Amino acid sequence: MNVVVGCIVKKEDKFLMVKEGQGRCQGMWNFPIGHLEENETIVEGAKRETLEETGYEVNIHKMLPITGLYQNNKKYILIRFLATPKEKVKDYESTIAEIKWMRQEEILNIPKQDFRGYESNIQVLEYLNKDNLFSIDILQAQE
Numbered sequence: 383m384n385v386v387v388g389c390i391v392k393k394e395d396k397f398l399m400v401k402e403g404q405g406r407c408q409g410m411w412n413f414p415i416g417h418l419e420e421n422e423t424i425v426e427g428a429k430r431e432t433l434e435e436t437g438y439e440v441n442i443h444k445m446l447p448i449t450g451l452y453q454n455n456k457k458y459i460l461i462r463f464l465a466t467p468k469e470k471v472k473d474y475e476s477t478i479a480e481i482k483w484m485r486q487e488e489i490l491n492i493p494k495q496d497f498r499g500y501e502s503n504i505q506v507l508e509y510l511n512k513d514n515l516f517s518i519d520i521l522q523a524q525e
Contacts, residue, residue, distance in 0.1 A: 384458045387427040388415025389440050389465040390506055396483040398467070400435050402498060410498035411489075413506065415462065424461050425518075434463065437474045438480050444515035451502055460502065464515060475491035518519035 386519050391398035402410050416431035418424065425442060432440050451458040457483040474481055486507060494500045509515065 385418040386458050387418050387424050388462045389428050389463050391465050396485055399482050399484050400478050403477050403482040407498045412498040415504050428448040428463050434475050435478050437470050437472045439468040439471055444508050445518050
């Protein structure tokens with residue numbers, strides 16, 4: 383089973399989105415997310431992936447419900463956090479073609495075929511709209 387972590391980075395009424403720059407998902411939009419590395423906590427992994435894919439350091443505030451995904455004959459556990467940007471400290475990785483701050487309406491207008499993990503990411507917006515988020519107090523020992 384693969385564990386995938388990331389952050390839904392929100393600043394005012396906009397979310398930070400990334401456009402994949404290579405591989406089978408090239409040209410597709412997504413929230414910053416990636417695989418958890420060995421000996422890494424979920425919080426460390428989410429912050430690292432966000433930094434690598436966007437160049438932003440973040441403050442994590444809440445946790446979204448943990449979900450699962452079966453794709454390309456693999457099972458994934460998705461662990462995502464709501465975060466705010468601290469500062470942009472570097473350029474994003476070459477695996478990312480573009481980063482962009484988008485309002486929810488803009489995200490919802492991305493054509494389904496241009497969205498990596500469409501259903502999963504729409505579910506993220508639903509969680510946020512319903513404030514279906516959890517306190518990260520239980521994870522504080524991991525930072």
